[in-house]
Amino acid sequence: MTNPTDDHPDYADILATCLDMVLSKRATIETCVAEYPHYADSLRQELSIALLITKLKPPTLSDNKVASIEARLMKSLPSQKVLRPHFGMIRRNVAAIFLIIVVIFAGSAGTVAASADALPGDALYGVKRWWESVVVFIATIVGDTETVLIQLAETRLDEMTRLAEIGGDSSQNLSDLASAIENVLRYNSDLTSREVNFLQATHRFLIGSSVVDSPLAQNMLDEIAPFLTVIPERPPASDMSSDSPMTPTPTATVAPSVVLSPTATASPIESITQVFTPTPSATSRIPPTPTRTATPTATPTKTVLAPIVPTSTPTWTAYPTSTPAPTITPSMPVIGITATANGGGIVPVPSVTWYPWQQATWDTCYLTRTVDPYGNINDPYCNSTLPPPVDPESLGVEVTP
Amino acid sequence: MNRVEEQRILKLAQAGNSNAFAQLYREHVQTIFRYLYYRLNDTHLAEDFTADVFTRAFKDLSNYQDMGKPFVAWLYRIAHARVVDYYRKMGRQGTESELDESIIITQRTDDVVDNTLLRKQMAQVLHLAIAQLIPSQQQVVMLRFIEEKSLDETALIMDKKVNAIKALQHRALKTLAQLLAKMGFAGDEFLGGLS
Numbered sequence: 001m002t003n004p005t006d007d008h009p010d011y012a013d014i015l016a017t018c019l020d021m022v023l024s025k026r027a028t029i030e031t032c033v034a035e036y037p038h039y040a041d042s043l044r045q046e047l048s049i050a051l052l053i054t055k056l057k058p059p060t061l062s063d064n065k066v067a068s069i070e071a072r073l074m075k076s077l078p079s080q081k082v083l084r085p086h087f088g089m090i091r092r093n094v095a096a097i098f099l100i101i102v103v104i105f106a107g108s109a110g111t112v113a114a115s116a117d118a119l120p121g122d123a124l125y126g127v128k129r130w131w132e133s134v135v136v137f138i139a140t141i142v143g144d145t146e147t148v149l150i151q152l153a154e155t156r157l158d159e160m161t162r163l164a165e166i167g168g169d170s171s172q173n174l175s176d177l178a179s180a181i182e183n184v185l186r187y188n189s190d191l192t193s194r195e196v197n198f199l200q201a202t203h204r205f206l207i208g209s210s211v212v213d214s215p216l217a218q219n220m221l222d223e224i225a226p227f228l229t230v231i232p233e234r235p236p237a238s239d240m241s242s243d244s245p246m247t248p249t250p251t252a253t254v255a256p257s258v259v260l261s262p263t264a265t266a267s268p269i270e271s272i273t274q275v276f277t278p279t280p281s282a283t284s285r286i287p288p289t290p291t292r293t294a295t296p297t298a299t300p301t302k303t304v305l306a307p308i309v310p311t312s313t314p315t316w317t318a319y320p321t322s323t324p325a326p327t328i329t330p331s332m333p334v335i336g337i338t339a340t341a342n343g344g345g346i347v348p349v350p351s352v353t354w355y356p357w358q359q360a361t362w363d364t365c366y367l368t369r370t371v372d373p374y375g376n377i378n379d380p381y382c383n384s385t386l387p388p389p390v391d392p393e394s395l396g397v398e399v400t401p
Numbered sequence: 402m403n404r405v406e407e408q409r410i411l412k413l414a415q416a417g418n419s420n421a422f423a424q425l426y427r428e429h430v431q432t433i434f435r436y437l438y439y440r441l442n443d444t445h446l447a448e449d450f451t452a453d454v455f456t457r458a459f460k461d462l463s464n465y466q467d468m469g470k471p472f473v474a475w476l477y478r479i480a481h482a483r484v485v486d487y488y489r490k491m492g493r494q495g496t497e498s499e500l501d502e503s504i505i506i507t508q509r510t511d512d513v514v515d516n517t518l519l520r521k522q523m524a525q526v527l528h529l530a531i532a533q534l535i536p537s538q539q540q541v542v543m544l545r546f547i548e549e550k551s552l553d554e555t556a557l558i559m560d561k562k563v564n565a566i567k568a569l570q571h572r573a574l575k576t577l578a579q580l581l582a583k584m585g586f587a588g589d590e591f592l593g594g595l596s
Binding site: 056 | 419423426427430431434435438444447448451452455456459482485488489492524527528531535536537538542545546547549552564567568569570571572574575577578581
């Protein structure tokens with residue numbers, strides 16, 4: 001029995017209120033139902049089930065079992081090395097530097113470049129996957145795992161799609177796609193529009209594919225289902241100004257005035273300071289947003305010092321200057337600086353992103369220089385799409401595929 | 402154990418103090434076991450996985466960072482990843498559970514059915530229905546109605562906003578109502594049977 005009114009956006013709030021009242025015995029189901037007669041059927045049913053679950057005797061481990069697991073656990077612990085975070089950090093730094101050197105050489109060899117378009121079953125596919133695992137490892141160290149994971153997830157989906165187009169058997173790679181989805185969902189609670197787009201594309205692919213009936217595909221569709229929500233467009237700046245005492249400059253932006261000189265150092269420093277100079281631009285892709293801490297003018301010239309949160313294992317130093325004179329040597333990895341709008345005003349969010357010459361559509365604005373396989377340094381560019389301002393799950397709106 | 406105490410013990414455990422880790426284990430073992438039990442619907446498997454979750458937690462403890470969330474939220478994440486990994490290796494859907502509906506319906510329509518047996522059957526039906534929810538809905542049901550966490554606490558543990566938790570609990574209860582209806586039970590009628 002389904003009451004059609006329970007899809008109303010307020011219903012989840014009403015149910016939450018009633019649940020608190022009923023579970024704390026400050027009201028009965030019927031008093032709540034009487035208060036919201038429009039939702040009587042749904043409320044009565046859902047409150048009853050919630051109350052019923054609280055009456056279930058929860059499964060518990062017996063004391064003996066708890067003790068035996070503990071004994072087993074303790075037995076395995078002495079064999080562990082004493083945890084020394086400081087030693088771990090040093091070891092990771094050394095490993096990072098070593099791997100970066102390996103990656104530079106591997107990248108210049110060109111094999112990796114050749115494997116970029118490889119599909120499962122191709123001779124170079126193993127090289128491609130090895131390269132990806134190296135990238136993930138480095139991303140973990142520099143703390144930018146989420147960006148890399150969504151890129152890899154898109155790659156898996158692209159491979160599946162291409163395999164399907166050429167009539168290949170994509171069922172073997174379904175678990176890779178499932179793993180990629182799981183990685184994206186595991187590290188994110190508030191998905192970016194890029195991640196939601198990926199999930200929607202995956203949903204479309206699975207629905208139309210020959211593997212849709214497999215249990216794994218069904219499981220993936222279940223995992224994806226809660227995220228197939230409508231993301232509202234960000235309101236125009238004029239609508240937002242009412243919440244803020246300042247008036248945003250129409251096209252304030254962060255100019256790509258940061259020059260990156262990545263330099264691997266033997267003694268990584270603990271913090272990095274970058275200088276951002278916001279300048280107005282008529283062609284900015286970043287919508288202006290109000291800020292409570294700064295009042296942008298039509299010609300902002302103030303220099304903003306944006307301290308970077310120190311990472312545990314900084315392995316690169318980036319000294320932005322006002323002169324775009326990169327000293328990147330060919331085949332060196334590229335460091336991108338992320339700038340994103342955060343509530344109000346443009347806040348440079350330092351984020352060191354490494355990736356080779358493959359380009360992707362990033363969610364946030366990346367002021368990036370890239371190096372192609374021949375060592376040419378391209379002009380900086382900026383991709384900007386603001387993250388969704390509202391948690392998609394809180395909308396409770398599902399799109400029927 | 403309050404947050405300050407937990408953080409103190411965590412630091413000891415991170416320094417390699419196994420007694421401190423044992424204290425954390427005893428504090429959270431039942432919670433993690435219940436979570437695994439509902440996800441796996443198998444007591445023995447849940448016991449094994451509980452041990453595994455804490456072993457992994459100890460191994461990774463040096464990487465743990467207190468991001469303002471309770472320690473148990475991290476344990477939930479490890480447990481969740483372990484379950485997902487298990488079902489992926491098994492190559493079957495995580496929420497599939499066998500349910501002999503015919504037995505349940507027969508018992509329910511039998512006038513002389515023993516009340517204790519009926520209650521046991523109904524509890525079993527509800528367990529199976531919960532097992533068929535998607536993982537995020539299962540977790541919200543467990544945290545809200547079995548662990549009796551508040552909306553705020555649940556949001557913190559699940560790393561979601563309170564509004565998302567409200568929407569999630571609504572969808573979970575709605576799905577449960579549909580599953581129970583499919584099995585021949587209405588929620589309110591079901592409650593009467595257990596009271």
